[in-house]
Amino acid sequence: MIIAKDLAQKIVDHLMEIVERNVNIMDCNGIIIASGQPQRISNFHQGGKLAVEDQNVVEIKPEEVQQYIGALPGVMWPINIKNKIVGVVGVTGEPHEVRNTAKLVKTVTELILEREMLLADSGSENRLKAQLVDLLFADNTNNALDKINTLADMLNYKVNLPRVVILVKLEPMNNDDFEAQGLQNLLSARIRENVLNLIKDAAFFTADDISLFYKRNLCIIKSVPDQDNLIQVDKFIKSIVDMLNTIQPKLKIQIGLGSRAKYQSELRQSYDEAKFALEHPAGNMIQAINHDAILVSYLFKDHNEHCSYPLALHELKAKFDTIKGKYDMRNTLEGLLANNMNVSAAANRLFIHRNTLQFRLEKLKKIVGLDPCHSFEHALLCKFLLSMDQAK
Template identity: 40%
Template sequence: MNTLLLTSSLAQPIVDNIMPIARQNINIMDSQGMIIASGQKHRINTFHKGAKEVINNAQIVEIFPDNLDQYTGSLPGLNMPIVSNGQVIGVVGISGHPDKVRDLARMVKMVTELIIEQEALQEEVRSQYQLRENFAALLLSDHANTNYDKLLKTAKLLKYELDLPRLVLVIDIQPILDLAHKNYGCNDLVSSRARENIVNLISAPPYVTAQDLVVFIEDRLIVLKHFEHKTWEIDYQSWGSDLLQLLRENNIALRLGLGSLVMSYAALGQSYQEALFALNSLNSNNTLATIHDFDILSAYLIKKINITETCQSLQVIKAKLTSNLVRRYDMKNTIVSLLNNNMNISTTAKNLYIHRNTLLFRLKKFKETTGLDPCSSFNHAMLCKILFEE
């Protein structure tokens, strides 16, 4: 654990909280012997010679009424070193005759060091959170591919395997923040506690494992979730549904979007954009959306016309088109002809020189293989057009 720098903003709340219990004035001095916190405000930013002696010798200094002239800026009292991580980082002093406040001073020193130790731990946690958030922000940006060395260095610090297959999940946590602010007030501490509660709730197997990364970006919770390469899309959705159910059981009603599973760290930014698009596509009746939903996917590809070659969810459908069944029934020529004839079954069958029932049979097989039904859905038809464009 890193040694914490003792500052006025940290020290003064300690003084303010302990003084009502101690019923004596308390001073806290920094490593230079300057008073940085006190119950006697006029003494703040003045030099305390007794404290400087404590710093220099790492020993308790007791100041009696008859030796005040030896200690510039001091009053009768007892001054003890504040030790953090094995180092003297400052001094805590309590006013009064040393013989009368000795036991009280020990208690004040112990409480002060415990508060500082807790703050140091929290600061370390905050630093870890900040490191993870900065790492995730770069990983999900357009610059990930050109920052491999930086990403690799941070990944090692976080014990994060950079090249595992992962998808991105995005949860809109604004509703829970709004509720927390309504109940407890609008401040950073309330927001932090609300975020911590959600992370603590989901950060356990099978929802989140050591191979995953959980961060916050603004009012969204982001999970970079590892799945094996051959995992089916239905399994991603099942995982997302289980996560939502866990939140609902704890009276947290949130909504989430899922991107596609990508094989490279450089493609996580696209999975993130897919998850955001899916999340924003949700209507008031649904709480989970995935880029593998054909209606969402087609709308996404129409908006992002330049990514059809790299869109992983589209590649999943394309992979199904390589099956023997698809080749046997000349599916490409069949679907292209159908599109060219505005979904007219009779005209398409005539142009293909096949019976109408043969065409209907092919379309049934096509739906069984890919899940697409272009005759009954405009979005499915748009996906077919994208899939079979030369």
């Protein structure tokens, strides 16, 4: 690691406000790269060079100054980052007066540099994540499979796990609070990093999940190995809300949830659904594409660029197919729709007893979750399920 001169000077300025002593930072060649005494910058400091060579503290007393080129009385410590000396930090003054101060300055300098290194590493990782997500959410991922696999290997991302896309919009509750609390920097690098660290600590977040800020929203690609894990997704989302409210209670949080994508090629569809759910005017904090009103709105939207039907409807269709043949469900729904959901009229048209039709509807409600005679949205969804059959 090479210490940048501008960063070194910021560290010096910060430390001098605390210790009220002159502080110098030198590179491994003993050249002063930052100082509270600007005239000394770029000068050679033999005491700093010796601290690097001996890998130990160097103290210079007033009577010893002539022995060290470019030196003043003081204490110099090597800066050690990950067991490697990257420079020297020194405090000017009588050694017996600044010995403890110099040790403190060394420790603080190392902490700041370690922090900067972590931020740099994090920035590199986030850039790789952004590149991967751009490819995963592209219109056609088949043209970029090699790039996707390369980036996935670098991030230890398992490409073929089923996943769901979660989008989180963070906004101030009102403009007054926004200004008063200084939340205008909400999307600053430091705030974003804090939020992403919180997400990693949330319940049910795993090594197979990805989180990043993507197109102004927090984007989480959550692994859902099987359908039963969707319950954990709900708990995961609630834990995120609780954690965000803890660190900043004046935030307005809105969440959009897409469908479970079984395959990598379906992630774009899950993202589109999450974005639509997030922007839907229903007004709830957490809005999922499989909520009846949102799914119906999505089906009537001009969205057929990527997929004829949303993944959420395919999930309903899979459940519907398990009972379609056994209970003659296709003819049953066609009869109901043709008779404006009038059970008696539909039973007459189907030449079955009314109780038989009621039994079939109870099965539809229990297994598929649709109750078309009591919900307009459910009736529309049944119509779309029949359309999917015709499209085969």
